[in-house]
Amino acid sequence: MACEQLLSAVNCWLECVLLDPYNQTGHPECKSRPDSGLSAITELDPGYITGPLSSVWKDWIKWCIEFGIEANAIIAVPYDWRLSPSKLEERDLYFHKLKLAFETALKLCGGTSVVFAHSSGSPFLGATETVKAALSGATFGLPVSEVSRLRADSDREDNTVMDEVRKSSAWVATHSSHVVVDSSGIEKVVENMTGSIPKVEWDYEGIHYFDNGPLTVQYLFVLDALNFCFWPDKELNYDHLASGLKAALQNDKSAFDADRLQKYTGPQLRELLKWPRPLPLEDERVRLLHEVGLELERNFGGKASNLVESCGKSAAELVALVARHFPGFRDHSVYKGHQVFLYKRAQIFAADLWGAFKGKGYGELYDIDSITMFADYIVPAVLQELGVLKYSSNLSSAIETNSEIASGSEEEVELRACSIYAVEKMRDLFRAKSGNQVLSVELDLWLWSVGVQSQYLQHHRTLSIYY
Known part of the structure; x- marks a missing residue:
């Protein structure tokens, strides 16, 4: 019923909406049911004027x-x-239909779905009942999916995000136009490792x-929120950021x-880092600091340790959590129509x-x-020097002349994705030849x-907040 109809027939609307307090049945001459589909959740009253007011x-x-x-x-639903x-x-039969909706979503997506609930607990009528269900395991006699299946889906989610990184990077490497991963170059590097890679603390x-x-x-979370794009200032580098934040915290x-x-x-950020002039992408760095502070306060009691x-x-799962809660960490691109x-x-x-906690405590x-490896400016250049990556003449020229390469361009995505793919291949070959384990990290x-x-x-050289 539109707003103008409602205002002209208030009593009729009340009769249709009110339920019998004893048996929860509606008026015998008025059947009111929830709408279905996306239209049911977009606007309460679609219309040129009322729509935006009831979105x-x-x-x-x-x-x-x-x-x-x-x-x-x-x-x-x-x-x-x-x-x-x-x-x-x-x-x-609402909960049977809801269960089917979840299972349908699982089949359609082939993986984990995200559930957004509205109005303090949704159909469980309030947050108190929802908390009761969460703490006690109460199901209110409603149909539920098998616990073992849900656990399996949860376990599978942990690696989904990293599978996406590997698979999408491999797709780029096999369809690249400007960067080639040279297998013979990988073999030479691995042969020169002589059974172990140089250990770097x-x-x-x-x-x-x-x-x-x-x-x-x-400290580490703030550091990694700001860890990007140093090259526009020739005197600024990662060491300045890390040591500046360290001194500020001390x-x-x-x-x-x-x-x-x-x-x-x-x-104030410049003063914190003791840097004498504006930082590259300074506004973005400040925005990301605000984002980190707000989301930590809103969902993690203000502490990155709670996030961990x-x-x-x-x-x-930590990578997935960070990407889920902090938009500034959502480092992905679209390459030839495919999301990378x-x-x-993250x-x-x-x-x-x-590394900091040596695999113990918060680092366990x-x-x-x-x-995987961390696709930035430095490692692709080292891989190219080692003969692992080979560039097209146009890309080589752009790098040699210090020309800026646009963020999200084919060249930029290939440089980063092919680096991930190459290091994964390097790791696998090293393990196969030496029998020793080595991490991409x-x-x-x-x-x-x-x-x-x-x-x-x-x-x-690319202006980017991601690296």
């Missing part, structure tokens, strides 16, 4: 579609908010803050509290924890081997340390 999920659905989610992959759960099932330069506790986790233990992260300005404790000691996932800064946060991540740290110590290394 519910309309903007969210529009955003999902713009993000690349197909409309038929969004399933709405509206319910009659007037009924108790038992009556919903008795009258509408995580903080071999002594530039990082470490106190073996939650403050270190907070001087003021509350410098990275969530509420303070939300208030920093560009000049939520991942169940899984590096892959890279997640450099992955390096997991690796930094593992049972699947650290799921992490370890290979990345070795390659990166070689690159930053080279005075003449030429790398590509």
Whole structure:
């Protein structure tokens, strides 16, 4: 019923909406049921004037579609908010239909789906009942999916995000136009490793803050939120960022509290780092600090350590959590019509924890081997120097002349994705030849340390918040 109809027939509307307080039945001459489909959750009253005033999920659905989610992959399951759960099932078979909706979504997507609930617990009529169900396992006599199946889906989710990184990078490598991964180059590098790669300590330069506790986790998360795009300032590099943040925290233990992260300005960030001039992409760095502070405060009690404790000691799940909650870490592109996932800064946060805490405490991540290399400027250039990557003449010319390569361009995506693919191949070949285990994280740290110590290394130049 439209608003103008409602206002002209209030009594009629009330008769249709009111239920008998004893048996929860409706008026015998008026049958009212919830709408179905996406139209049921977009606007309460569609119309030129009333629509925007009664918008519910309309903007969210529009955003999902713009993000690349197909409309038929969004399933709405509206319910009659007037009924108790038992009556919903008795009258509408609502929970059987809801169960089928979940199972249909699983078959359509081939993986985990995301459930958005509306109005304090949805059809369980309030947050108190929802909490009761979560704590006690109560099902209110409603149909539920098998626990073993749900657990299997949950376990599978842990590695989904890293599978996406590997698979999409491999797809780019096999369809690339400007970068080639040279198998013979990989073989030569592996042969020269002579059974082991040079061991590089995580903080071999002594530039990082470490106190073996939650403050270190907070430091690392802030560090990795800001760890991108140094090249526009020839004198600025990663060491300045890390040591600057370390000094700031040593001087003021509350410098990275969530509420303070939300208030920093560009000049204040410069002062924090003791940097004399505007930072590259300074506005973006400030925005990302605000984002980190706000989301940590909203969902993790203001502490990055709580975020880490939520991942169940899984590096892959930590990457997924970071990408899910912090948009600034969602490092992906579209390449020749295919979405490519890279997640450099989210992955390096997991690796930094593992390296800083030496695989213990906050750094204990049972699947650290799921992490790939971190696609940045330095490692692709080192791989090219080693003969692992070969560039087209146009790409070589752009790098040699210090020409800027656009973010999201074919060249830029290929440089990064092919680097991931090459290091994965290098790791697999090393394991096969030597029988020794090596992590992509370890290979990345070795390659990166070689690159930053080279005075003449030429790398590509892209303005990006992702690396």
